[in-house]
Amino acid sequence: MPEWLPQEVRALWVGRTSLAVPDSLKVVVDRAEAGGFNTLLVEVRGRGDAWYESDREPRPIQWEDVPDDYDPLRVLLDEARFRGIQVHAWIVVHLVASADLLPADSLHIVHRQPDWLAVPRELAEFAQETDPGDPGYIEALAEWSLRNQDRVEGLYTSPAHPGVREHVTGIVEDLLDRYALQGVHLDYIRYPAPDFDFAPASLEFFAQWLREGTPQLSRLPISQEGEGSELILLPDSFPDHWDEFRRTQVTRQALEIAESVRSRHPDVLVSAAVFPDLDDARDVRFQPWDRWLEWGVVDVVAPMAYTPDAARFARYVDRARNLADSSRIWAGVGLFENTFVGAVAQVQRARSLELGGVALFSYDWAVGPDGSAAAGTGPGGYLYRWGQEGWLPGSQESATWAVPESKHRKGANPGG
Numbered sequence: 001m002p003e004w005l006p007q008e009v010r011a012l013w014v015g016r017t018s019l020a021v022p023d024s025l026k027v028v029v030d031r032a033e034a035g036g037f038n039t040l041l042v043e044v045r046g047r048g049d050a051w052y053e054s055d056r057e058p059r060p061i062q063w064e065d066v067p068d069d070y071d072p073l074r075v076l077l078d079e080a081r082f083r084g085i086q087v088h089a090w091i092v093v094h095l096v097a098s099a100d101l102l103p104a105d106s107l108h109i110v111h112r113q114p115d116w117l118a119v120p121r122e123l124a125e126f127a128q129e130t131d132p133g134d135p136g137y138i139e140a141l142a143e144w145s146l147r148n149q150d151r152v153e154g155l156y157t158s159p160a161h162p163g164v165r166e167h168v169t170g171i172v173e174d175l176l177d178r179y180a181l182q183g184v185h186l187d188y189i190r191y192p193a194p195d196f197d198f199a200p201a202s203l204e205f206f207a208q209w210l211r212e213g214t215p216q217l218s219r220l221p222i223s224q225e226g227e228g229s230e231l232i233l234l235p236d237s238f239p240d241h242w243d244e245f246r247r248t249q250v251t252r253q254a255l256e257i258a259e260s261v262r263s264r265h266p267d268v269l270v271s272a273a274v275f276p277d278l279d280d281a282r283d284v285r286f287q288p289w290d291r292w293l294e295w296g297v298v299d300v301v302a303p304m305a306y307t308p309d310a311a312r313f314a315r316y317v318d319r320a321r322n323l324a325d326s327s328r329i330w331a332g333v334g335l336f337e338n339t340f341v342g343a344v345a346q347v348q349r350a351r352s353l354e355l356g357g358v359a360l361f362s363y364d365w366a367v368g369p370d371g372s373a374a375a376g377t378g379p380g381g382y383l384y385r386w387g388q389e390g391w392l393p394g395s396q397e398s399a400t401w402a403v404p405e406s407k408h409r410k411g412a413n414p415g416g
Contacts, residue, residue, distance in 0.1 A: 001299060001327065002267050004182065006086070009330055009357025010391070011039040011302075012383075013090065015364040016046040019072040020062045027380075029079040031367060035383035036391050040080060041090045041185045041359060044073055045171060047154070048096035048109045056167075056174055058105040073179060081180075088183030088271065089175050093168055093253065094118070095188040097155040099145035102138065109167070110155060114138050115201060116164050118156040118191065120148075124198035124232045148193075156192045159249040159286075160202040169256050176265045183269040184261055186298070190250055190275070190287040197246070203231040206245050210238060246286035255297050269299045273332065273359075276303035276316035278323075293324035302359045305346075306334025313346050317353060327356040336365045340375045340385065348393050 012032055018024055019042070032040055044051045049060040052073035063070065073089075080087050096117075097103055097110045109116065114132040123144055130137050138155075145152050157164045172184055191197060235242040258270045274289040275281035282288045289301045305316040317331045331350035335343050343360070350358050363383070365371050371382040 002182075002269050004086075004267070005269060006038050006357070008351070009039050009359070010037045011041055011088075011330060011357060011359035012037045013359060013362040014040050014042045015362055016043040016051045016060070017062070018364050018367075019043075019051050019076070020060075020066075022066060022070060022072070022075075025072055025075045026079055028363065029076065029083060029085065031380060031383045032080075032085060032363070033083045035387040037085065037360075039086045039088065039182075039357070039359075040076075040363075041088050041183075042073065042076060043090040043092065043187075044175065045089075045091045047092065047098060048103065050171075052175070053178060054171075054174065056171055057109070058103070058107050061104065077179060077181070086182040088185045088269070089172075089179070089181050090185045090187060091168070091172065091175075092187050093189040094156045094159060094164075095153055095192075096157055097142075099142045099149065099152075099154045102142055102155075109157065110138060113163065113167075115199070116157045116161050116167075117141055117199065118158040118197040118202070119199040120144060120152075120193070121195040121198050121235075124203075125229070127198065128200055128229065128232065152192045153188075156188075156196070158197045158199050158202050159189075159191065159246070159253050160197060160205045161199075165253050165256050168253065169260050172257050173260055173264060176261065176268060181268060183271060184257070185302075186254065186257065186270070186272040189254055189272055190281070190285040191246055194284050198232060198235075200231070203234065205249075206234060206242065207231060209245050209248075210234070210241060243283065243286065247282065247288045247291075250286050251288060251291060251297060254292060258298055271300035271302060271330070272298045273302045273304055276305040276320070276332070278319060290323050293328060300328050300330055300356060302330040302332045304332040304334070304361070306332065306337050306361065308337045308339075308342060310342070310345060310349070314349055317350050317355070321353050321355060326354055329355045330357045330359045331355055332359050332361060334361050335371065335374070335382075336361070338374075340382070344390050347390065 014028060018028055046060060048057060050057040051060055053071045077087050103110055114137055119127045123140060126140060141155055145154055175181065254272060261268050261270050272289065272292065274287055275285055278290055292298045293301060303316055303320045305313050307313050320329045333343055333346045338346065347358050366382040367380040372379055375382040375385045377385055
């Protein structure tokens, strides 16, 4: 672990929408400082776009009305450094587009490399028969995602594609070369659902993986004629191998990023937000974060234990603690799932285990109307109340708690 890491990390996830308005950046850091946080996990890659200075991915569509030289990450870093707050780049790894709002920029990865997109089983034959460059290819993936938006957030890239892995690793390298960041925080580093990935290239990589890793399968009965349709059948023929293949690809992505970071910037910490139920993460999302801890793939995991159920939250964090050195676990607390008192209780439960820290999701919710209502405060007051009560045991709810009059109230925030 880096020597600079706080003994107890008190982290706050800051979503990209809070970077959209230039005047909001100082307010973000003001509120984080008032809340007693020492670490910000700042979303700089949202949906295949760059919320910072970059020549690798397009600017977000939300920046249509901001100056060309607008660089919120640099401004936020300067503000945070002045307060002694660490900043980690939060990177959404594989979710690259919302199905209901496809990117317009022709340089976006969805349009530039549609063959890198992950494909569900239902569209496997379509993907084999359709040129990815055909506009209908992306449209079909988007339409499928919209029909299944209760379980899939949008369009994903495939962890099995070496081009994808190289691209994301390059983004991380570029970020760390440009900015004095303390950490890289990986999110959506997984498959979207268990019925992915039937992209033609992914199936070909699976066949190759089978041949190379399993001697008795070195001569798979796949003919040149009709090879695509036969490849589609491989996952059903070798289900256990298929699952292990996908776990291996996600692990490889995490490892390639981490190895690059450690070789170029050894003092930068690599963390990952993970599904809190290990069985679900490993067997449904193919995100084996227990292996990542055991093998040292990442330095820290943050199980996203978002639940109002105190017993369930305890099970999640207890199991994570038992898998590794407790300093390598940051308990993820979902503020939006809890009352103010419920969130404090979960943080205190996590702190009693002497974990490496906690991470609260999220700044954007806390400073918005729902957060203000939950804390019984004025606009943006949740974090100010948290600074007074959130790190202390036994806080009590108060419907009359008010935001103190101070310089911290100045400035606009898109969520407040």
